[in-house]
Amino acid sequence: QKEVEQDPGPLSVPEGAIVSLNCTYSNSAFQYFMWYRQYSRKGPELLMYTYSSGNKEDGRFTAQVDKSSKYISLFIRDSQPSDSATYLCAMSAAGRRALTFGSGTRLQVQP
């Protein structure tokens, strides 16, 4: 079993839709949670960074962490075609700064 599970998609939505992306994990030591966006053949771009449980909002993006369920989510409101990319969840434990990534979800926003 992988430490971090993420549905690879692809997930296809119409422009303007609310997108929900999720990851589950098994390592209870994970405390730092991140969402990255990666366009084809580019490096990952940090979208959201959260520590422990709770919600965080930044513009059209909302990240949620539920440590009791070992479940994290990223919501994208008013999705745009430019949001079409692969979204990677990543997490790390205290004292270990290297990241463990999910497999990535490919999102396609149709105009």
Next chain:
Amino acid sequence: GAVVSQHPSWVICKSGTSVKIECRSLDFQATTMFWYRQFPKQSLMLMATSNEGSKATYEQGVEKDKFLINHASLTLSTLTVTSAHPEDSSFYICSAPWTSGENEQYFGPGTRLTVT
């Protein structure tokens, strides 16, 4: 956000030769940098942790004699793929934590290595 650069962005080399990839933090100092490898349609897999002033630490299954890492300064880490083979063809990406206390990490744009 912080800026991390990589050079080259794309390199083609012949089997048996060595290739050096540079990772630089442009607007902050990084005592630690990470090297990841990503195969097509797969996620990033950590290869090694680069530490300024000390030896790199490698993940299980990564050959340290094949993937040489040198953290020459607080803004530069290099990964040298020695005696490259076609199976080493991949997308190599470095990252660096933004501050010493947090774990917010920024990634370079990646280097695509093709070994013929």
